[in-house]
Amino acid sequence: MSVASPPTARRASERGWFAGTARVRPFLYAAVVMLVVWQIVVMITRPDPSVLPPPIDVALTFGHLLRDGELGLDTAYSLGRVLCAWLFSAIVAIPLGLLMGNSRSLEKTINPFVELLRPISPLAWIPMAILWFGIGELGKVFVVFIGTFFPILLSTIGGVKEVDPVLLHAGQVFGCTSRISLFRRVVVPAAMPSIFVGLRVAFGTGWAAIIAAELVAAHTGLGYLIANGMDILRADQVLVGMIAIGVLGFLFDSFFRYLQGRYVRTAR
Amino acid sequence: MTTVTNIGKPLRICGLTKTYETRTGERVEALGPISVEVERGEFLVVVGPTGCGKSTLLQILAGFLEPTDGKALVDGQPITGPSLDRSMVFQNYALFPWLSVLDNVKFGLRRRSIPRRLQHEIALRQLMLVGLLDFADKNIDELSGGMKQRVAIARAFAVDPSVMLMDEPFGALDALTRRFLQRELLHIWREQQRTVVFITHSVSEAIFLADRILVMSARPGRIKAEWRVEAPHPRDVTTDPLRRLENQIYALLDEELAEAFAWERHIGG
Ligand SMILES: Nc1ncnc2c1ncn2[C@@H]1O[C@H](COP(=O)(O)OP(=O)(O)OP(=O)(O)O)[C@@H](O)[C@H]1O
């Protein structure tokens, strides 16, 4: 016993430490490689800092923007708009998708509209959004809404339609006598994993769409931070904005993945 | 603890046929006509070549499918749709992955006017019968295939059905697990005498479990032969009389299978 236990204990703690860093290590590694390549390129080509500043300059600007609160504020604006539009999309698209997935005739009626509108990228809607809503909040939320709506809708419809027919039979045998109870107790929970994937993907497309909308029509937000940096020829500011966008997008996606692994139960 | 309110009900299948209509308008005669009477509490096992309509028969009995012709009656009442009174164990478990083991077993109890505490007790007792009491709070995806099928059996028996329908329930399991679950099933069946209709491809499984074995012909499936197995449980299928029975059944099935394949080659060419 006493002979066997120390190695076991050591292995367990080692595994714990490994598991802790194993997930982030590939990303840290990629980040370091990119920084090094960036630094080398700067050292070899010696570009004008307004074209490509060295990493250290960008880090300093990052600290500066962080301290004076501008970065935090812009982040809050962008995130707020995305969250707002994303939630609104979910509230509309999930119920609609559940109904469409469940009713052949409703799907046939609405699907042509979806298929014709869907190829129009949310970015193509930006001019119309400005014409209709001006450059206030509503226009940007509208653009993100367009970008998040379709992924959620399609994955909800797909989730409902792909419910294993055997589960429907099982539901019927075990007491779901009406269509409504079968829907509530079997179809919706069985479609949940797919709906969740839709929500996650939609957050990603929404995050891309808001930056584009802010590039064109905003005085706040990370997209504006970048556009403004370009106008005043401050590549360091542009890069700070880009890095913030990348890191936040990555963190949110990781967070959704975590929730998915933790709470969403799929078959097999 | 639980009161067994239902004892098995008799089944009556009368001139049952099923013809499927495919999308191209082709008609596939899948079943029958077949007529069978299943006694109260009888363990009926159906074997037959693949594609002979066994699943079709079970789906009609479950109430998922309307027969093209003929009648299926439970205790004299025609089958009009799925019902808790005719419970089912599916080949691929068909457990609800978003629910825990315990909640899967409780699923069928929810709509009955049973107080929650009693639902809980019934579910726990069924889990105990299949030896999974310690796994009550686990997720389905943490279980092995054999454990999943045990949960499915617990779920099926929890609703206190008078008829149990089982479509190749052990078909996907390894031989050892299969043997173990056959014993477990017999144990539960003997404790709570339900009428069982059990479909299998395994002749030795049929002989091990059945009160009566039906052998079906190739499609459209009809009853080709039937045997009563009188040997007391637990059976040793390696004894001479049961071995002979096995050989007889295999001989019949080989005949049917040859016919089925010859026919398919015929329409294929
Ligand atoms: N929905 C359907 N539409 C058309 N034909 C069908 C349909 N379902 C089954 N069939 C056909 O009916 C016949 C009987 O099918 P069934 O599933 O009942 O056979 P089975 O005896 O259960 O076969 P197996 O042993 O392989 O499970 C098969 O030839 C099959 O191709």
Ligand SMILES: [Mg+2]
């Ligand atoms: Mg079958």
